Amino acid sequence: LPERLAAYAQAHQAWLVHYSTDYVYPGEGTQAWQEGDATKPLSVYGQSKLEGDIAIQNSGAQHLIFRTSWVYAARGHNFMRTMLKLAQEREQLDVVADQVGSPTPARLIANVSALALHQTLTQPDSELAGVYHLVAKGYTSWYDFAQAIFKLARDSGIELTLPADGCQPIPSSAYPTPAQRPLNSRLSVSKLEKRFALQLPSWQASLQQTWQELQASV
Structure with missing residues (x-):
């Protein structure tokens, strides 16, 4: 599908905005991945996303490819809402603590995408096309992200069944998933910030804002 969309965009001289993932990287080490780093997906999902990225880059179409990660929102099915629901139902939770990345609200992705696309359309001769990382700044683990959610809930007066010491950190090996997930999902956003000013x-400020949206929708 990305290849077909890119061909259409190229034929009609249109811009193509495509969303990719941190899963294209090998997930090792502790340094933040740069857009030019070597890719090595660990899963079929990551490989399929990488193939889409490459097809678009090779198509000749003007494109913005945004690699993002750990997406959540005030609506829908996502980590924040799942953790809140489980904390209201259970006295014990185990959350993976050795995967590190940047929790990123869907609203942030949408807003930055719109701003970037506006700049590309108003600067048609610019060299803004390319691959960018689009995530909130800073890094955390799923465990610490969950703890931040629980703190917001308690500070907001929400009654939780989960006690303060009820959430325990576990390694990825104790929570197997169908697709292997990278331990290091850190993505550098320096290129995006510089190119688009x-x-x-931060992920903490983004979480606070998304939490307020969730509270307002209840």
């Missing part, structure tokens, strides 16, 4: 918010 942006200052992305």
Whole structure:
């Protein structure tokens, strides 16, 4: 599908905005991945996303490829809402603590995408096309992300069944998934911030804003 969309965009001189993933990287080490780093997906999903990225890059179409990760929102099915629901139902939770990345609200992705696309359309001769990382700044683990969610809930007066010491950190090996997930999902956003003159918010500030949206929708 990405290849077909890119061909259409190229034929009609249109811009193509495509969303990719941190899963294209091998997930080792502790340094943040740069857009030019070597890719080595660990799963079929990651490989399929990488093939889409490459097809678009080779198509000749003007494109913005945004690699993002750990997406959540005030609506729908996602980690924040799942953790809140489980904390209201259970007295014990185990959460993976050795995978590190940047929790990123869907609203942030949408807003930055719109801003970037506006700049590309108003600067048609610019060299803004390419691959960018689009995530909130800073890094955390799923375990610490969950703890931050629980703290917001308690500070907001939400009654949780989960006690303060009820969430325990576990390694990825104790929570097997159908697709292997990278341990290191850190993505550098320096290129995006520099090219589009942006200052992305921290994952903590983004969580606070998304939490307020969730509270307002209840």
